[in-house]
Amino acid sequence: MEQDSEFYIGWQDTAPPTYKRVVRRVVLGIFLLIPLLTLTIVYFQKGFSNGKFEYGKTTELEGVFTRIPVPFLTIKIGENPSGTPVLKKILLVGSGKFGFTIDPEIIKEGAQVKVSGFLIYNDGKTAFDVERITQSGDTISPSHPVIPDNPLPINGPLIALRGEITDPKCLLGVMNPGQGKPHRDCAIRCISGGLPPVLKVANEIGETEYYLLVGPDGTPINDQLLDFVGDGVMLCGRLEQQSDWWVLYTDPGTCKRIHKASLNPGPMCN
């Protein structure tokens, strides 16, 4: 109990004993709360991806440059038992929140190039933050297998995919987390800056795939999708495999916001 004789004055050197006792307990309580609270907050986070952005560690790669439907560097690894070329496709991205662009007069479609920059990778997908690009060999002919066999329009079946639209640069490792609501504005800036939108699709057991999104004719649909970034959406389109990447040629008009979980929505679109 506070004694009537006790009165606290801040500018005096000492506080009355009962005041001291209470404040000491409060301060101790707050200090004891720190480890408990920090552990609770940190432990109960959802977790982070294994994405890596090797910023500052320059890597040099050589391959074939293509910009349609999205900028790729294609590295030929060899051929599989059936004689099909095994290719590693690396998505080329610009610095900051920008997609990679270069004047077609300087680097032509199908040109052999050397790029230096920083690797970004996660879950089997790789992007490359291009610092420098130089032509290192002749431009290969359009019939070369490294150039994607891409006779537009794509004739594959219509596929419905459900997931979240974000930007591939952040998703693969520049930001962690690179998806979800806190990241929405950043993804909007990245996609608005020319990075191709990507749809991340995953099921409950963790199987995941990343689908780059372009229009039915292969042209960018970045601006049309900005309003859907960071939300759960469903898209319909025709799927094309570009080595280890998948591209969905989709009409942005088919993009719908969905709210209910569904494990097997069926592969076909009407």
Next chain:
Amino acid sequence: MSVIYDPIHWTAHKRLYDWLLLTFVVIYLALFSGLQVLLFPQITLETIVIRATGTLAFLMLHIILCIGPLCRLDKRFLPMLYNRRHFGVTMFLIALVHGAFSIFQFHALSNTDPLVSLFGSNTHFDSIARFPFQSLGFFALMILFVMAATSHDFWLKNLTPPVWKTLHLGVYLAYALLLMHVMLGVIQLEQSPVLIGLIGFGMFTVISVHVLAASRQMKKDRAAQPYKNEVGISSIQSLKYNVPAGFVYACEVSEIPENRAKMLIIQGENIALFKYENKLSAVHNLCKHQNGPLSEGKIIDGCITCPWHGYQYLPENGQSPPPFTEKVCTYDVLVDGTQVYLNPKPYPEGTARPPALIGL
């Protein structure tokens, strides 16, 4: 109290307060970051900074918001109030790091100015689910900035305590904005019931102490109005024959402890009626410094001493002892037997009024 300009009037207590505060901040940031790296080694440095500073600033805001009502509920918390503004400014600086890092991380190096992007990237102000939560954080940070920038006594004096106090009520709006900033932002991604519960517990605590303190203060304010209770009315009727015009019944002498005061609200005047050395004096209840309740103060070395920051006034004239210059209004007091009467008409600040003598 000071008579010359002094950026911070350091005292032993303030030094201790600030050391504890700094230690608290350092330990929190170190532990939070260390645990992040330990449990989630793949996390990026930017995310660690954003989350460590964001959670720390939010926690500090909770503590800051609880100090005021806790002091009203129990005076023994007053040492925590004494230097609260350093707590507030520190919290703002930590929140500023969170805000600056977040704006850079999510909006800079893009095709739009970061501040334009902050409000222009997501414009779904009409949807709760898709609400641009970052704008809530930005506005809260602006409020905290105004408060931190005007926290010094220079602004308190120039803006006047009532205006300053009103301005600093903005912290409540900032808290509401930040609560929704967290709930509509990172919680939409994290979704852990434990984290949601933790935020709910913090909110419940802050609301509880405020509502409890406000309810108790409401009762105190009611009790301080003699006109509004039955004893007062009957007494007023009796004073017609004994007491000069303008005086109203205040209380019984025995209701006021020695060297302490009773708060009264008479005709809108908030008065502190002090009893000391067999005398009674009345001064305006609000301290000139931060409008602290002088009636909850004590007479020490012959001076009314404010419970909040120890500002002092002489009970006979409402003046701070030289060389200090603060002054409060004074009132006439009358004692009739065991009953105390008061004229609620204030004299100009610092006007000497003879104390009423008890037992004459």
Next chain:
Amino acid sequence: MTVKHRKLHRYIWFAFAFLLPLGWLAAIWVIPETIWQTPVHLGQPPQLTNLLQSKESGDFVINLRQDSTEQLKQIEIFIKKPQVNPSTVVILETIDSIKGNKEQLLGMLGSRGVWRFNLDSLTINHPDFKVRLEDNIQHLTLRSITFKH
């Protein structure tokens, strides 16, 4: 505090006692549900019916499968956790102490999930072989798993 300020405080917190929990609950209400869908991989070879051998190494489960006619064989790789390297190439190395080992590139692994590679006629009947996972960008051997008859 002035009486007016005290009243203002009271009104604010009585209102907040109602509004803040309402906002808190509304925010919980709008937490988005996770959207699940099994990823679509067109062109992936179908799973062969008979499991001959299964090996587990780190985050990978590697199965050797065969069809019912025993004419086709297949390597099936389950990736249990997202890989933390930029590129993973699958190489099959037949073990032959007399003629020497031979390497055959099967393909590349992608994201978490299942990947299948049909084997060619030369390797189908070879009793012992290794499946090697290599990072061709960082020039690292990630895994080497031996299958013996």
